[in-house]
Amino acid sequence: xxxxxxxxxxxxxxxxxxxxxxxxxxxxxxxxxxxxxxxxxxxxxxxxxxxxxxxxxxxxxxxxxxxxxxxxxxxxxxxxxxxxxxxxxxxxxxxxxxxxxxxxxxxxxxxxxxxxxxxxxxxxxxxxxxxxxxxxxxxxxxxxxxxxxxxxxxxxxxxxxxxxxxxxxxxxxxxxxxxxxxxxxxxxxxxxxxxxxxxxxxxxxxxxxxxxxxxxxxxxxxxxxxxxxxxxxxxxxxxxxxxxxxxxxxxxxxxxxxxxxxxxxxxxxxxxxxxxxxxxxxxxxxxxxxxxxxxxxxxxxxxxxxxxxxxxxxxxxxxxxxxxxxxxxxxxxxxxxxxxxxxxxxxxxxxxxxxxxxxxxxxxxxxxxxxxxxxxxxxxxxxxxxxxxxxxxxxxxxxxxxxxxxxxxxxxxxxxxxxxxxxxxxxxxxxxxxxxxxxxxxxxxxxxxxxxxxxxxxxxxxxxxxxxxxxxxxxxxxxxxxxxxxxxxxxxxxxxxxxxxxxxxxxxxxxxxxxxx
Numbered sequence: 001x002x003x004x005x006x007x008x009x010x011x012x013x014x015x016x017x018x019x020x021x022x023x024x025x026x027x028x029x030x031x032x033x034x035x036x037x038x039x040x041x042x043x044x045x046x047x048x049x050x051x052x053x054x055x056x057x058x059x060x061x062x063x064x065x066x067x068x069x070x071x072x073x074x075x076x077x078x079x080x081x082x083x084x085x086x087x088x089x090x091x092x093x094x095x096x097x098x099x100x101x102x103x104x105x106x107x108x109x110x111x112x113x114x115x116x117x118x119x120x121x122x123x124x125x126x127x128x129x130x131x132x133x134x135x136x137x138x139x140x141x142x143x144x145x146x147x148x149x150x151x152x153x154x155x156x157x158x159x160x161x162x163x164x165x166x167x168x169x170x171x172x173x174x175x176x177x178x179x180x181x182x183x184x185x186x187x188x189x190x191x192x193x194x195x196x197x198x199x200x201x202x203x204x205x206x207x208x209x210x211x212x213x214x215x216x217x218x219x220x221x222x223x224x225x226x227x228x229x230x231x232x233x234x235x236x237x238x239x240x241x242x243x244x245x246x247x248x249x250x251x252x253x254x255x256x257x258x259x260x261x262x263x264x265x266x267x268x269x270x271x272x273x274x275x276x277x278x279x280x281x282x283x284x285x286x287x288x289x290x291x292x293x294x295x296x297x298x299x300x301x302x303x304x305x306x307x308x309x310x311x312x313x314x315x316x317x318x319x320x321x322x323x324x325x326x327x328x329x330x331x332x333x334x335x336x337x338x339x340x341x342x343x344x345x346x347x348x349x350x351x352x353x354x355x356x357x358x359x360x361x362x363x364x365x366x367x368x369x370x371x372x373x374x375x376x377x378x379x380x381x382x383x384x385x386x387x388x389x390x391x392x393x394x395x396x397x398x399x400x401x402x403x404x405x406x407x408x409x410x411x412x413x414x415x416x417x418x419x420x421x422x423x424x425x426x427x428x429x430x431x432x433x434x435x436x437x438x439x440x441x442x443x444x445x446x447x448x449x450x451x452x453x454x455x456x457x458x459x460x461x462x463x464x465x466x467x468x469x470x471x472x473x474x475x476x477x478x479x480x481x482x483x484x485x486x487x488x489x490x491x492x493x494x495x496x497x498x499x500x501x502x503x504x505x506x507x508x509x510x511x512x513x514x515x516x517x
Contacts, residue, residue: 096183146304161192
């Protein structure tokens with residue numbers, strides 16, 4: 001082998017301050033000698049991959065172009081030499097070079113013989129998370145989207161290291177093709193103190209995701225390439241257990257995700273809802289509409305536009321609801337240069353005159369966003385789900401329509417600075433309990449005709465019993481007469497079970513009849 005000027009591990013600092021670390025010596029050692037020599041004429045820092053196809057000249061690919069390394073076509077012996085120098089291929093036809101992040105993918109003929117190799121350079125790049133660091137450090141379940149090669153896996157790798165080493169979290173990586181932590185039993189140092197679970201077969205990724213939660217008590221799970229309905233369900237299960245989830249999925253944009261029937265559950269799922277006559281009139285819409293059917297698995301979605309540019313949707317639920325209304329979901333475009341362009345898409349609430357618990361005129365909002373200050377976000381979310389409220393919690397006050405806090409913390413200096421900066425109304429509760437939070441939210445959001453939440457519980461329980469009977473017995477069930485605001489709540493509950501409710505009678509005896517599907 002010719003003398004190389006590449007150290008086993010080399011580092012380069014970019015103009016943006018990122019540090020790139022790569023193991024080029026081990027990569028070059030895996031290649032035939034003629035290709036090693038040919039590559040010395042090109043800038044190795046920019047090399048993306050080497051392509052070797054049987055009977056064709058070998059190529060090296062760089063950003064925007066590929067070059068031919070030799071006029072001599074690749075032979076079976078060349079391919080066999082590379083295969084003997086790398087790790088074993090998994091069921092997904094991917095292999096690696098032990099101790100590195102380089103990835104090799106195989107093309108096979110009908111006899112399962114390797115007739116082509118794509119050898120992609122794996123690099124450790126620090127600084128890739130700066131644009132979205134506030135999301136992951138704030139505890140948001142975050143989904144990264146982007147075209148192949150845009151850097152999704154690279155960012156996951158750095159996120160895992162930051163969460164484990166800098167924030168002291170228990171992090172588990174579910175590494176299906178050893179792409180995040182490299183080939184071999186010992187994970188690459190790029191993931192820091194994060195732990196790595198290898199997946200024996202791609203079809204078992206969803207099972208390993210659940211195993212990670214049940215057996216290893218992680219605070220954060222990192223998963224690359226969520227691509228099937230089973231993996232989507234596993235991701236929801238992880239999020240519902242209170243474990244922070246950082247992942248990637250197929251698709252370049254949030255709109256792609258919403259249109260993907262296998263993956264749109266990550267964004268809350270989509271279903272067609274047939275409204276009753278009254279509900280359609282209240283919404284000023286057609287009787288059949290598309291709606292999000294559940295809270296999203298991921299709080300935030302990030303579209304990767306390039307190494308130095310992203311578009312962030314801080315509130316996935318809000319963005320999806322706007323998309324389904326054929327409205328611009330907005331988002332925040334961020335760049336390495338510190339530029340942040342906000343696309344307005346939120347209705348602005350008037351600032352409150354004081355911090356008293358005055359009910360807001362929020363019935364016009366599609367979904368109210370609530371910032372819980374120094375109190376249990378989980379309890380607030382359980383109340384929202386249990387009462388079927390058109391609301392969601394957010395992790396940052398600038399994303400919210402209102403703030404809810406304990407009365408004892410209402411005078412905190414930090415909270416007062418937030419209120420002064422955002423102009424958001426503050427609503428306080430005496431205790432951090434389900435009953436107190438339920439009563440406050442029901443009043444704030446005006447989902448009932450009065451401040452008494454007893455009617456809410458009664459209506460919810462009656463509707464749930466009726467829905468079960470309709471589903472189990474296939475018969476129509478009439479509900480008790482309720483005020484219009486309560487009937488709207490019942491309509492939402494019924495539509496989530498793919499059932500139709502019709503309004504009958506005149507006020508004050510107007511009521512809903514649930515029809516079987």
